[in-house]
Amino acid sequence: MAKAPADRTTRSGNGQVPDSGPITRQRILTAALEIIDRDGIDALSMRRLGKALGRDPMTLYRHAPNKAALVDAVVERVLEQLEVDTDDGDWATQLREVARGFRRLALDHPHVVPLLVTRPLSTPLGLRPLGTLRPLENILTLLTRAGFTATDALHVYRALFGFLHGHVLNELQEIVEQPDEHDDLLRLGLHRLPIGDFPLLRGLAPVLASYDGAAELERGLDILITGLTATLPYPGSPAPTVS
Known part of the structure; x- marks a missing residue:
């Protein structure tokens, strides 16, 4: 009796059998993001990625020449989920939606946040992956359609994403x-601070302990958008007066 062919499918690091379908860029990025989400950026390697996909790591280099390119692609993959409605006539409301969307992405992928914040800054603007520039282009489009000059739109983008x-x-x-x-003082370890040197910080212990990220975001956006509205001219509004 003929012997059945051996099952050559290997198991991934989480014990599940990988999909035996063709290797695509999307499958590679999905698996890479899963590794980063679970174990952090340092855990990502071509060898581990190949194991998770049940493939020889060498086959992955057709889609990403090195780890740096792979990481850039993962950042693009995350940022492509950030939606900007460039046709929204209410630019302030749309900026709030963008901010909320960015926060959701950060909470969904906390290990990716350092890549979103610092990695693009280490690369000249024109050399960055195109996907990482899409939010910038979309927000510039939103604001210039609303009547801001391109220069003022860039200032708004920088202020928003800096925040x-x-x-x-x-x-x-x-x-x-x-x-x-x-x-609260003990929970935060603020009791270690000399009371004579840090009276205000120690006194804020209840506020710090009850930190609400969503509420803090909205408060910051209130301040930011109010300031932008007061200092940057846009259609239908007179130029702000300086006292």
Whole structure:
């Protein structure tokens, strides 16, 4: 009796049998993002990715020449989920939606946040992956259609994403030292600070302990958009007066 052919499918790192279908760029990026989400960027390697896909790692180089290119592609994959309605006539409301969308992406993929915030800055603008520039182009389109000059639109983009990058990095930080403590000063470890040198910071312990990322985002956007509205002219509004 003929012997049945051996099953050559290998198991991935999480114990599941990978799909035996053709290797595509999308499958590679999905698997790479899963590894980063689960274990962080340092855990990603061509060897581990090949194992997760049940393929020889050498076959992956047809789609990504090295890890750096793979990481760039993962960043593009995440950012392509950031929607910007360039036809929205209410630019301020649309910027709020973009900000909320960026925060959701950050919370869904916290290990990717350092890549979103710092990796593009290490590359000249014209050499960055095109997908990482799409939010910039879309927001410039939104704002110039609303009547901002291209220069002012760029200032708005920089102000918005400067705020967003700082916000998500701050929100993802672990601020609780002793979660089982009931006293906010002890929970945050602020009791270690000399009271004579940091009276205001220590006094803010209840506020810091009750940090609400969504509410903090909205408060920051209120300040940012109010400031932009007051200082940058746009259609239907007179130029702001300077006292």
